[in-house]
Each structure stands twice: as C-alpha cells, then as structure tokens.
Amino acid sequence: MRIGVFVCHCGSNIAATVDCPAVAEQAGTLQDVVFTTDTMYTCSEPGQNEIISAIKEQKLDGVVVASCSPRMHEATFRRALERAGLNRYMLEMANIREHVSWIGKNKPRNTIKAFELVKIAVAKLRNNNPLHANKFDVTKRVLVIGGGVAGIQAALDCADAGYQVVMVEREQSIGGKMAKIDKTFPTVDCSSCILGPKMVDVSQHENITLYAMSEVEKIEGYVGNFDVQVRKKATYVNWADCTGCGACMEKCPSKKNVDKFNEGISKCTSINIPFPQAIPKKAAIDPSGCLMLQKGKCGVCAKVCPTKCIDFEQKDEILSEKVGAVIAATGYDMFDHSVYKQYGAGQYPDVITSLQYERLMNASGPTGGHIVRPSDGKEPKKVVFVQCVGSRDPSVGRPYCSGFCCMYTAKQAVLTKDHIPDSDSYVFYMDIRSPGKGYDEFTRRAQEQYGVQYVRGRVSMIYPKGDNLIVRGADTLAGTQVEVEADLVVLAVGAESAKNAPALAEKMRISYDSYGFFMEAHPKLKPVETNTAGVYLAGSCLGPRDIPTSVGQGSAAAAKVMTLFSKDKLESDPQVSKVNASRCVGCLKCAATCPFGAIKEVTDRAGNVKAEVIETVCQGCGICTVTCPQGAIQLQHFTDNQILAEVNALCQAQLDF
C-alpha cells in the first residue's frame, strides 16, 4: 500500500503548539507511508489540490490527514479523494486540533501525541477497504412536529414545493406562542393578523395533513424511510363532524377550568374552543372538569350539539405515517417564575408574567384588550416590568440570555402607554439586548418618545402595601436603592426548553444540551441540521429565538428537506455490517441484539441457517459485531482488525524515537 500523510498547520491553530513539520517527517518512518508533507490549510483549495496531485503523482492508495476533527471535515477530504479517483473510504483522519493543539500548551508532548494519532490513523488505514454505496428510494413526505410559527413556515414551504406534509401539534390549535401575542416588536403590528392567514393556509393546503391534540409516539427507520406513530389524544368530540359552532360552550355548566390559552388568567368551560381563530376550530373536552366524564351525569353538550359529534367514549388513537424527513419545531415553554419567592409570583395576584400581560392587552383576550389588575379589575396607572426573570441567572440554573425579553418588554411598555395614556411604566433591566434590525431604535423610542423609565439594576424583592406592591431594587447607575410603588408588576419571564423535549429528542435519536434544547449538527455551519440524517430543526426548540429567526429557520429546514427530496434515490452509507457466511454458524445472536431489526435469517444452498444484513436498515452501530461469537459479522470500516490495528499501534511499541 502507498500512503500519503498530510499534516495541517490550520494557520497557527495547530502549528502554535504542535511541531507540524516534525510530525510529518516522523510519519515518513511509518510502514507503507511513501509521502508526507505539512501544509498551511489542508482544507483550502490549494490544500485539497495538493492532496489530489499527490495521489496522482505518488500513486497513493490511501491518505491520512492530520488536522481538525473528522466531525468537521471528513466529508470535505473524502470528496477530495474522490476527485482524485480514490475511494472515499481510503481516508483516515488524525484529530490533532480539538484533541491536541487546543487542549494543551506543551509543544514537545503535543508533538508526540500528534504523531501517535497519525500512527493510529496509518495503522487503521492499512486495513481499510474501498466501500461502495447502494441506492434506495425516498418517501417524499415530511413530518413537521410543532405548529408554532417555525413549524407553520416549514410546513407551508414544503407543501408549496409539492411535498406532502404531516403536521403534529400537541395543543388543540396550531399557532404556538405567537398566537397568544397581541403585537410584535419592533413594528408593533398585530400578531394574529400576520399569523392568522398562515394558520388558515395550513388548514386549507391540499398537501398538509394536520393532527392537533396529537403527539409523536415513536419514530423508527432512517433517512428517507421513517415510520412514525402519532398518538391522537381523545378530545371526546368527533372532529370530522364538529363545525366549531360553539353551541356546546355556551351551555356547558362546568365553567371553572383553567384557560390554558389565556395563561390561566381566566376560566373556561370544560368543553372549549381555545380562541376564535383556532385552527382547527374544533371543540374538545378537558376531562378534568367535565361532569359527565368525572361524575357520569350531565351530557348537556351532547344534547345541544347540532351535529351530534360528542363522544364520551372516545379513546386515544394511534396512527401510522410513513415519511422521509422530520422537522422538529417544538418551541419552548415559559420559565416557571414561582421559583423567585422574593417576587411573590403566584402569591400576589397583581404580579403576573409577560405572557399573561400579553393576553390582557389582546383585544381577543379575556378582558377584550382592557388592561386591568387581576385582583380588583382596576386600571393600573403604574406598571413595573422586571426583566431577566429566569434568564442570565445561574442561581436558578438559567445562565443563558433568553434573547427576546428585552424587546417584548419595551413593546409592552409602549403599548401600556397607548392603552392607558396617563400611566407610567418602569423597567428594571440588567442590560438592554437589542441586536435585531430596528430593535435598538425601538427601545430608544420607548424611552425617549413614550417616557418609559429604565432603571438599571436587579429587583431584590416585591411586597404588598395596601392595594399596591412595592418593588425594591438597585439602581446601579445612580448607585442607590430605589423603591417604586406599583399597581401591577409584570415579570419578563425567560424561555426554557419545552416539556418533554429530551424524551422527544431520544425518540428522534438527536442530542440535546443540558437545558433540554436540541443540538444542531454544527452551531455555525449546520444550524438547522442534526447528527441524525433526515432530522432537521427550526425555531426555539434550539434555544430562544424571536419570530423573524424562527420563520427563517422554518424556511431553512424546509429547504434542507427539499434538497433531500430533490433526489429520487438516496445513497446508503456503506459503513454497515456484513456477514462472512463461511464463518457464520447461524446462531442468530446478532439478530437478537440488533436494535433496528437489520439482520434476517437466510438459508444457504446446503440448507444451513445464516445471518444476513439488510443494508438499508443497518445503521452501522456495530453492536452485532461485538455480539457474534465467531467474529463472522463485521461492521465495515470499523472491523475488529481495524480497531485492533489501532490498539496495537498505540500499545505495542513504546515511544520509539
């Protein structure tokens, strides 16, 4: 074999703490290595061309690149090999950046370590074989999980491109958080006026199938061919017949249910349509308050319903769908502010969250858009906003910035002035973060044009005084303590990951961070992709996002899906397991351990039982390889011989130079 080794300086990223020329020179002593060099940027065009010409001139049949992580550039260098006519699996990488130069400053030791990583790579490469991909069909349908603005955008883009979309929404209506918002910053345009039409488009698009009150139960399969099970939760209303007339709501005697859509500031009936623009506009019964379901007597709704669609016997239903790609746009939840005992949240009725305030300001909200105090229904004249409640606070496990609270607070302060011209607003803030287009101008307008008083400092406590609340905090700019007597306090609660996000991530086999937000494949270069092929992300499931970014990511994820669907056949990854039939004794232990059911039983011509791998189903984990008592089933590209060669290269010979 003729191997070439290319050691990358990565500018000074590697070369500053690794002696790259020495590594290259030393690599020349390794068996089968016939060419070595060190280059400034191996991944750049001249760097790749150097590999290509070396392959041709030196007749190389294997290449080792010692540079950054293979998770970063393996695909890049594999393509370079292919351009030179080599099989792309004849590449190995030594990660001398993330695993060496960036984590240690001792140059001599780093240099030895880098060389040894090259040595492992060469040892493995000497056992590599060219692998060839097979082609398989793609199901050109996409599953969109979550019907907030990001999911809606993704679904509409895919549907407009002509692909079938299955949208699954856990709530009774799509629309997500944006549907609850009154107006959007920095344009102060009506949220439901811009979102509403899109929601209608979803319901009317011939290519979109919408399952509301549903959750994803299970996802199996692989890119291009996922099998999805959706749990359609019982609504006790036959939605096929429900016209959304609302007759049931008018007559329902149980009126004490928590109104989730209105963030709990009002009550609703047990049978309910969350809001007038709901999509789908269908009634559902909340069993916790329903007299019929709890006590067995009532059934008023069933009597008044003109289409007789109430069904108290309804059960959850499991539906199966086949799709080729998945977009998760499951959004976020609001931080539970009751953790801040010193703010009296949940204790004093006039300390409310920003989203509750949003419902109070909304013309379609429970007060018809009149801002009133929950305690006595009076119009507040002094409103205090407290920012960073559950953001940038490590003591409550939320060290990150939620990003959009500064802006919505400015908007709410401006709107307060619009609603109640003789009111005063105060904002306690840590820093104002307004990096979007027109954002900083907007917060300035709030201060300069609307006279909102911005106080820089944390609020230490809120306590009642008579009918009002005293907000005590620091003014760090003036260097004093301040106390403001408020009629109403609005806590700008931060965003946290959606409930059950980790469980859903596990179903999709993607990663999530320690806060429960889903992880993108690369924070800069692959912001809507995941490490699981065919699974894409959009919006606040990745971390707090404002509306423009969520919409942009919805479209981006849709574009990725369309790219995937633009091919009629996908190439399977040839890094799958393969059975050596002459060694296989047919015990089928491998089949029993394979998590994907990728191994089937076959009989050879002599009638002996053998195992066989279904290539398109095999995911390439190699669990079976370890299980097989005969060493008969080997994961290609990670065979026992390859890994043992690496171990031997590392352990047997001690530092020999």
Next chain:
Amino acid sequence: MSGSTGLLAEGQDLRIVGFLCNWCSYGGADTAGVARCEQPTDLRVIRVPCSGRIDPLFIARALISGADGVLVSGCHPRDCHYAEGNFYARRRFEMLKQFLSVTGIDPERFHYTWVSASEGQRWQDVVTSFTDRIHKLGPAPKLSGGTGYDEECLKEIAAAVALGDECPCHKEKA
C-alpha cells in the same frame, strides 16, 4: 534525523487509550477542544461509531499490551444515537471489570463513563481525573507469560487429567 530530539518530551506521558463513540463523547471531546479546556496529554483517542461497538477484548488487549489505563465513554443512557448501544456496552463493561481482577490487571486502570456532545467541561473533568488516577497508580506492571498457576497445582491437574479424573479444584471436599 535532526527533528527527532525535538520530539522528545521531558517527563514521560503514561499510555492511556480512549475509546469514544462518534456521536456523543467524541463530540464532547471536540467541544472541550473548541472551548480550549486544557487537559493532560496522556490520552489517545480511538473513534468508534457507538459504545456498543467496543468489544471488551479491545480493552483487554490494550491493557495486556502495555496500556497504563483505558478510558471509555459513550452517550448517556437513553440518549444513544443507536437507541440502545450504550446499554449493551454497560453490561459488557461490568462483566469486563469482574474479569480484569481475576487476570491480575487492576480494574482501576479501566474506567467507563457517559459524556454528551455538549459536555466539553465534563469531558475535561473526566480526562483530568482519570489521568490523575493513572498517574497515582503509576506505569502498569509488565505482564509476564505463564499460566498464573503455581508448579504444585499444575502437577496436580496434570495427574488428575491423566487419571481421567475431575479437576482437583472442583472436586468436592470429602
């Protein structure tokens, strides 16, 4: 060659072999690198797709052929890219631990853990504390050949076999 002296380090690293799954722990080690989390230099990482691909024999082979420590890491339970590879891995590694102590290899030289792709900091802690542990244990003693049985015992076994008798160790005491 002239470069060779430049390659020599003062003070020797010990030989620590890492087996990391591609999706979580290798990513976590990358994240640690990106965040410039400084770590000891002893560890060399072998990348495998899944912790379920790690044959306990790889670990045994490494320790027998001179590694001073073996560190294995995969995805957290229930977060495996391949659904359940790490559960298989965990069972196999627990078996291996039992087995190592009877072979005369200090099981302390082997450690397995879970690190996710976002946990750069955790990876730094894992590497640092495992390297510390191995440095405290010192270089692994060279394994000598032989069967591990003493001469007397071997004679007894040979006699028993010649008689077609049971192995003396297993014979019930009268």
